[in-house]
Each structure stands twice: as structure tokens, then as C-alpha cells.
Amino acid sequence: MSTPLRTAYPVPVEDLIPAARKLAADLGATPSQNRIKSEFRIGADKARAVLAALTEPTHDRAPDSTPAPAEAHLHVVQDQPDAEHSTSAVEMPPAPGEGASPQVRPDTELDTATAPAAAEAVRPVRTWPVLLLALPAFIAVWSGWVGLGELTGFGVVHPLPGIADNFTINSAITLPIGVETYAAFALRVWLSGRVPASARRFAKWSALSALGLGALGQVAYHLLEAAGVTQAPWQITTVVACLPVAVLGMGAALAHLIHARPTEAEGN
Structure with a gap:
């Protein structure tokens, strides 16, 4: 130095x-x-x-x-x-x-x-086999939910009385569309890693809950069908009747959390 x-x-x-x-x-x-x-x-x-x-x-x-x-x-x-x-x-x-x-x-x-x-290492894995896997699951889940809906009071209704009296729809289809679609959407949000932390936590637990409800719905339908029951017990009817409302609430909450600013997400 x-x-x-x-x-x-x-x-x-x-x-x-x-x-x-x-x-x-x-x-x-x-x-x-x-x-x-x-x-x-x-x-x-x-x-x-x-x-x-x-x-x-x-x-x-x-x-x-x-x-x-x-x-x-x-x-x-x-x-x-x-x-x-x-x-x-x-x-x-x-x-x-x-x-x-x-x-x-x-x-x-x-x-x-x-x-x-x-x-070559970062090339994404092709996901088209998921469509092949989803086809039989879609058929089984759809038929199970529609069948359970008919056992719990869902059925053919006229949604537009006085406007289109001949137009009818089976309200039982609202169960597979609502529950299973929300489960898939929440699962995608949870695993994407591109949403606020609060939205990711909500998506995780609501996706697992929706998948669990879907599994229980399939089990309930097949047990009732195997036993020859034509009308589900009131406990099952109560839960199934609340599913469309619950799915609507969870979907609206998740959409809000995804687009919320960080301060709003932390406050929630």
C-alpha cells in the first residue's frame, strides 16, 4: 500500500x-x-x-x-x-x-x-390427452348430476312463460354446468400462479370444496339409484338445491379477488 x-x-x-x-x-x-x-x-x-x-x-x-x-x-x-x-x-x-x-x-x-x-428443455408438454380423459368423465358426471337433480325436484321447466311458452329446459343441467365448471375454473386459477395471493388461497379451497361436493353428489346418486329410490331424502334435496346459489357466490367472489388491487386483496 x-x-x-x-x-x-x-x-x-x-x-x-x-x-x-x-x-x-x-x-x-x-x-x-x-x-x-x-x-x-x-x-x-x-x-x-x-x-x-x-x-x-x-x-x-x-x-x-x-x-x-x-x-x-x-x-x-x-x-x-x-x-x-x-x-x-x-x-x-x-x-x-x-x-x-x-x-x-x-x-x-x-x-x-x-x-x-x-x-428443447423448456418446450411445454402437450395437454391434448386431457380431452380424451375428460370425455368419459364428462358423460358420467353429467348423467349423475342430472339424475340426482331429478331425484331432488329439478326437472323440465318453462323459463319464458308468456314469451316463449313452447320453450322448455331441464333445470337439472344447472348442477353439472355450475359445480364442475367452477371446480375446473378455480383449479386453473389456483395453479396458474399469476393472481394475487388472496385469490389463489380462495381458489384453492373453493376448488377442493367443489370437487368434493361433485364426488359426494355422484356417490349419492348411485346409492339412491341402486336402492331404487325415486325421491331423495330431504337432507340431500336441501344440499343440492343450495348448490346453484353457492356456485354463483363463489364464482363472483373469485372474479372479484382476481381483479382486485393488492390493497383490496389484503383487506379481504
Whole structure:
């Protein structure tokens, strides 16, 4: 390390520059302004002038000044109030005639040999087999819900009396459409990872609840059908009758949580 210049009189900047260059060569990087102030016992103005002389391009220096060997690639350290050295550095260009090869930062190097393999690794898995798996499940779930709905009072209704008297619809289809569609939607929201935390938690528990209700509905229908029951008990009828309302409420709540701002989501 360099020895500080100690004298009773103010030392000119020109006399401090050689010692500062030796200090930079010992450190392997340009010292900060605070380091120059403490090393040479000088004020901020002189330290700033010395630092400017150290960081100026090599060809701007006086002809009689000889740069240190390690000075061709000195790192310019940003002066920070809370730290003596900074981790961010900018490399100085080499002196003319030295013919130094350009330096490439490690974090910008690209491994061209492994690039095709990386692209191959991130290729998404095809999901079309899910459609084949869903077809038999859709048939079984649809028939089970419609059958349970008919046992609990759902059936053919005229939704538009006085407008289209001949138009009828079986209200039992509202059960598979509502419950199973919401379960699939909530499951997608839960696993997407692109929604607020509150929406993800709600989607998780409501999806599991909807799937559980769907399984219980299928079990109830097949047990009643196997026993030859033509009218479901009042307990099952009560639960099934409440499902459309429950699905509507959960769907509206989940939609609100998905589009809510972070403050609103935290408040919920």
C-alpha cells in the first residue's frame, strides 16, 4: 500500500497524483473519493480532483507520466456515502497501442453449444390427452348430476312463460354446468400462479370444496339409484338445491379477488 504524504503545508494536487496512482495499482481498482481523503488527509475538493485525474483516459495524461501495468484495466468505483467500495464497476478502455483484447463480462457470455438443448428443455408438454380423459368423465358426471337433480325436484321447466311458452329446459343441467365448471375454473386459477395471493388461497379451497361436493353428489346418486329410490331424502334435496346459489357466490367472489388491487386483496 502507498504511504500517505504527511507535511505541514498543503500538498498540491499534482504532487498527490503519483501517490494516488500507486495506491490504485496496489488496490487493483481506482480508490473512492472517501478513500483518497482518508489516505492523504486532504479535503473533498482535492480528493475529487485527484480522482478525476485517475479516471481520465490514458491518452489525456502528460507524456512524461508512466502508467502502472495494472492501470490499463482499472475499475472506476462509484463513491457511495455508506460504503468505501462499490460492487458496480466500469472498465476503462486500454491505452492506445497496447492492443488489449476486449473483456467480456461473465454474465453476458452465451453458451451457444447448450442453447438448443435449453430451448428443447423448456418446450411445454402437450395437454391434448386431457380431452380424451375428460370425455368419459364428462358423460358420467353429467348423467349423475342430472339424475340426482331429478331425484331432488329439478326437472323440465318453462323459463319464458308468456314469451316463449313452447320453450322448455331441464333445470337439472344447472348442477353439472355450475359445480364442475367452477371446480375446473378455480383449479386453473389456483395453479396458474399469476393472481394475487388472496385469490389463489380462495381458489384453492373453493376448488377442493367443489370437487368434493361433485364426488359426494355422484356417490349419492348411485346409492339412491341402486336402492331404487325415486325421491331423495330431504337432507340431500336441501344440499343440492343450495348448490346453484353457492356456485354463483363463489364464482363472483373469485372474479372479484382476481381483479382486485393488492390493497383490496389484503383487506379481504
